Amino acid sequence: MPAAEIGLVFFVILSSCSGMFLNVLVASSSFGAWRKDKFQTSQDLIVFFMGSSCAVFSGFQFLIDMSSYFWVSPFQGPNLCLIAINSIYNFIVFFSISMTAWLCVFYCVKIVSLNHHFLIAMKSGFLANLPRLIAGTFFISSVLLIVPICVAFTSIPVESADNSTIYCQKVNHTLMDNVFFITGKSTLIVVVPFLLIMLSLGTTVTSLVRHVRRIQISSVLHNSNVQAHVKAAKIMTLLLILNVSFYLSSVILNWKVVIGNHFVNLILVNVIIYYIFWPLQALTLLFRNPNSSPVAFVCFCRWPSV
Numbered sequence: 109m110p111a112a113e114i115g116l117v118f119f120v121i122l123s124s125c126s127g128m129f130l131n132v133l134v135a136s137s138s139f140g141a142w143r144k145d146k147f148q149t150s151q152d153l154i155v156f157f158m159g160s161s162c163a164v165f166s167g168f169q170f171l172i173d174m175s176s177y178f179w180v181s182p183f184q185g186p187n188l189c190l191i192a193i194n195s196i197y198n199f200i201v202f203f204s205i206s207m208t209a210w211l212c213v214f215y216c217v218k219i220v221s222l223n224h225h226f227l228i229a230m231k232s233g234f235l236a237n238l239p240r241l242i243a244g245t246f247f248i249s250s251v252l253l254i255v256p257i258c259v260a261f262t263s264i265p266v267e268s269a270d271n272s273t274i275y276c277q278k279v280n281h282t283l284m285d286n287v288f289f290i291t292g293k294s295t296l297i298v299v300v301p302f303l304l305i306m307l308s309l310g311t312t313v314t315s316l317v318r319h320v321r322r323i324q325i326s327s328v329l330h331n332s333n334v335q336a337h338v339k340a341a342k343i344m345t346l347l348l349i350l351n352v353s354f355y356l357s358s359v360i361l362n363w364k365v366v367i368g369n370h371f372v373n374l375i376l377v378n379v380i381i382y383y384i385f386w387p388l389q390a391l392t393l394l395f396r397n398p399n400s401s402p403v404a405f406v407c408f409c410r411w412p413s414v
Contacts, residue, residue: 116376120173120383127166127386134159134393150235154211155393157242161204166386168200187278191260191287198291199253202298205355206245208347208389209301209308210238215340216308220315252294256287298355305351309344316341343396347389354385 135156142152172193217231234241316337357378 116379117177119380121170123383123387124166124170124173127383127390128163128170130387130390130394131159131163131166134390135163137394150238151211151214153238153242154207154214158204158207158211158393159390161200161207162386162389165200165204168196169383188260191256194287194291195253195256198256198294199249201355201358202252202301203245203249205298205351206249206301207242208351209304210241210245212305212308212344212347214238215344216311219336219340220311248297252291252297255294256291259290260287302348302352302355305344305348309341309348312337312341312344339396343392346392350385350389350392353381357381 136159138152138155138159142149142156145152147153213234217234316334319334319337360378361382
């Protein structure tokens with residue numbers, strides 16, 4: 109095995125494992141804080157789902173990578189395994205990015221002080237309806253998971269059973285193309301959470317500029333609202349960059365290539381961007397509060413005994 113391929117495999121394993129660990133840490137610490145506040149803190153609720161979804165995502169990708177490396181046959185031809193993998197991938201991607209969008213909206217409605225009637229309605233309704241929004245996001249993600257699988261299973265003729273493998277039943281290329289066409293069109297819905305992130309970020313930055321101008325006019329030397337705006341804008345900007353970079357890299361690499369074992373043929377930069385997403389987002393969430401981040405590991409270690 110070439111040295112470059114060995115190094116890339118090691119990087120994939122290290123990134124996936126660190127992503128799983130760090131996101132489990134995010135989920136456990138946020139759930140502990142959420143429970144400590146008697147399940148009333150909306151921010152901890154969102155971060156819990158963000159950490160959980162990313163932990164599942166990185167674990168799923170790691171499982172597929174290792175399976176495709178040691179068990180090649182299910183990934184060589186059109187079969188139900190590939191359809192199921194693609195559907196699960198779309199489910200986790202949409203849910204994870206949507207949780208990021210809800211966190212950015214949370215920062216926006218909590219910090220922005222613009223007096224537009226839409227923002228006033230968002231402030232009063234978003235936090236109260238957040239559990240319903242998360243449940244609705246899970247439902248839409250589940251539709252992205254179930255529909256392609258149902259189409260595949262209901263479209264396989266009975267006589268095709270002779271062509272099945274021991275593990276995954278083969279399907280014809282026409283059915284495979286039709287299912288991928290459906291999943292490709294359905295994943296366009298991922299534009300919605302990206303728009304929410306950009307809208308929240310733009311509103312927060314606009315409010316930040318207004319606050320700075322007010323400070324300059326009133327000659328106030330310190331304003332905690334400005335610091336809160338700057339912090340929220342930094343976090344939202346970083347999350348937006350990470351998610352956009354991840355999504356673009358996944359599109360460039362193509363999921364069928366990413367889960368395969370032909371590492372040498374991959375574009376190195378896009379592979380790094382794709383796999384570094386999970387640990388970087390986890391670190392962003394862990395260090396969003398500098399006062400609590402140093403004890404996050406301690407909280408994680410003490411979590412089973414709490």
